[in-house]
Amino acid sequence: MANRDFNDLLAFVAVARERSFTKAAAKLGIVQSTLSHTIKRLESQMGLRLLTRTTRSVGLTEAGERLLQSVAPRMEEIERDIAALMSLRDTPSGTIRLTLSDHALEKAVWPKLTPVLQKYPDIKVEFSLDTAFRNIVEDGFDAGVRLGESVEKDMIAVRIGPDWRLVAVAAPAYLKEHPKPKHPQDLVDHVCIKRRAAAGGHYVWEFAKNGPDLRVRVEGQLTFNDSRAMIDAAVKGFGIAYLPEDMVTQQIRSGQLVIVLDDWSPKFDGYYIYYPTSRQNSAAFKVIVDALRHHEVRTKRG
Structure with missing residues (x-):
């Protein structure tokens, strides 16, 4: 019994529950003759008669009843556990x-x-x-x-957002003290709020207008790698910042920040x-x- 084929026990439980070889075979998806042979093999290996067969019905012997009561609850538990595990394939977690x-x-x-x-x-x-x-x-x-x-x-790669652009912005108080830049190259004479680039250097500001891209290396007192800190510094008049337009919409509408070099601001994918x-x-x-x-x-x- 130590090496009993689990499928033989499954077959026995199906017949015992259905009280019919025909119905059990259909439920298991096998032919009736195969099922009958499986039950005979199980009875032979156990040395016990488990089922009583007549031309019209299938019943359980005392040994068959005891085996069903012992095995069926365990199989039901296993089936529930397997169903729960299988559900993990479709349950987002x-x-x-x-x-x-x-x-x-x-x-x-x-x-x-x-x-x-x-x-x-x-x-x-x-x-x-x-x-x-x-x-x-x-x-x-x-x-x-x-x-x-x-x-x-x-x-x-799956697209998750629309195109957007960077804009150069400054507080009115800063622009009152410094002439408004008309060309990206004018930024070299301004105090700018820099961003730390991924490679460890400083991000070079990129502009475009009816021609090849123009890159400007700016200078300034402050360097950040966080956009919110750059916005706060720009609002407080520490210089011109180059930021995603959708992050400073509120400050522009309220007048805390003003866009400069608007027609030079390129769109990014x-x-x-x-x-x-x-x-x-x-x-x-x-x-x-x-x-x-x-x-x-x-x-x-x-």
Whole structure:
């Protein structure tokens, strides 16, 4: 009995429950002759008669009744446990690790994920905020969020946000003391609020207008790697900052900040979530990607 085939016991329980070889065979998906042979083998190996057979019905012997009472509850428990495990394939759960910038989190990711995470409390998301280009495989991330132009070609990339642009902004108080720049090169004579680049240096400001891109290396008293700190410094008059337009909309409307070099501000390709082509996507990861997916808003004409 130590090496009893579990399938033989399953077959016995099916016949005992259905009280019919025909119905049990149909339930198990096997032919009746195979089922009959299986029961005979089980009885032979146990040395006990388990079923009584007539032309019209199937009954249980005393030994068969005791075996059913012993085995059936355990099998039901196993079936419930297996069903629970199988449901994990479709139940979104687990931890998703993302690397992204503060701007991407605030404008492209967090607003979309908030309702989704409330709906799926078993999904956990870990955000790593930085502007460096991380090796998401080696660093243990499930995915990264970067501008479309920055995503490597061997990655699957899904667009999650519209195009956006950087704008140079300054407080009215600063512009009262300094002449408003009319050309990007004028910035070399201004106090600017710099951003620390991913490689450790300073971000070089990029502009474009009816021609090739123009890059300006600015100088100033302050350097940050956080957009919110740069906004606060600009509002307080510490200089001109170069920031995503959608992060300073409120300050521009209120008059705390003024856009300069507006017609030189280029648009950037929107954000994408990217991940390796070899990744086996979990239900939780699919929920995250679907929630972030960008849907172009089309306006009706006429």
